[in-house]
Amino acid sequence: QKEVEQNSGPLSVPEGAIASLNCTYSDRGSQSFFWYRQYSGKSPELIMSIYSNGDKEDGRFTAQLNKASQYVSLLIRDSQPSDSATYLCAVNANYGQNFVFGPGTRLSVLP
Amino acid sequence: KAGVTQTPRYLIKTRGQQVTLSCSPISGHRSVSWYQQTPGQGLQFLFEYFSETQRNKGNFPGRFSGRQFSNSRSEMNVSTLELGDSALYLCASSLEVGDTQYFGPGTRLTVL
Numbered sequence: 415q416k417e418v419e420q421n422s423g424p425l426s427v428p429e430g431a432i433a434s435l436n437c438t439y440s441d442r443g444s445q446s447f448f449w450y451r452q453y454s455g456k457s458p459e460l461i462m463s464i465y466s467n468g469d470k471e472d473g474r475f476t477a478q479l480n481k482a483s484q485y486v487s488l489l490i491r492d493s494q495p496s497d498s499a500t501y502l503c504a505v506n507a508n509y510g511q512n513f514v515f516g517p518g519t520r521l522s523v524l525p
Numbered sequence: 526k527a528g529v530t531q532t533p534r535y536l537i538k539t540r541g542q543q544v545t546l547s548c549s550p551i552s553g554h555r556s557v558s559w560y561q562q563t564p565g566q567g568l569q570f571l572f573e574y575f576s577e578t579q580r581n582k583g584n585f586p587g588r589f590s591g592r593q594f595s596n597s598r599s600e601m602n603v604s605t606l607e608l609g610d611s612a613l614y615l616c617a618s619s620l621e622v623g624d625t626q627y628f629g630p631g632t633r634l635t636v637l
Contacts, residue, residue, distance in 0.1 A: 446623065448625065448626075450628075456630070457613075457615055457628040457629060457630050457631045458568075458615070458628045459628065460625060460626075460627060463625055502568065504626075506623050508623070511581065511622075511623060512558065512570050512573050512580075512581040512583070512622075513558070513570065513626060514570070515560075515567065515568040515570075516567075517567040518567060518568075
């Protein structure tokens with residue numbers, strides 16, 4: 415059973431701070447990793463994907479991947495109240511297999 | 526480019542009825558995945574279709590079925606509805622199986 419785990423939160427950070435969201439996965443053969451943001455009552459929207467060990471930056475977002483430790487994280491710099499949402503981590507073991515989603519971490523950015 | 530569309534957006538049914546949900550993927554995307562999302566269970570994978578063939582299937586009873594048409598549009602059907610089927614049903618499209626998935630707005634199903 416392939417599993418993806420995340421802290422359910424809520425994770426509360428003050429406005430302007432760095433929010434750090436973590437995700438661990440069980441399948442060592444996983445190749446593709448994704449972060450989605452989901453506002454309450456809405457569908458998930460893609461933030462970014464990462465495939466190689468290391469960091470990948472996109473604006474205020476940085477994804478970090480460590481395959482040896484089987485974890486992927488998302489950093490949000492200069493957090494804004496509009497970042498308050500549930501963040502979903504998704505993992506794909508191999509091309510041709512379905513995504514496995516984590517339960518999500520609820521982030522609350524306090525003004 | 527238009528995004529993923531799902532119809533209907535909201536649906537109310539009673540126990541025992543059946544329901545059909547529709548999903549139109551992003552133009553050029555050939556893979557469609559379906560998910561069920563409930564507050565208690567999170568995002569659960571139902572099935573994935575590519576080129577009119579089911580490629581992957583989640584752990585759901587046979588009451589849940591789907592299909593894909595030659596234009597990549599997909600439908601899912603739930604027969605003999607139960608109260609526990611009340612959920613947000615999400616469709617996601619991708620170029621190929623395993624590629625980045627883009628979600629539609631979802632269909633909110635309420636079973637009374």
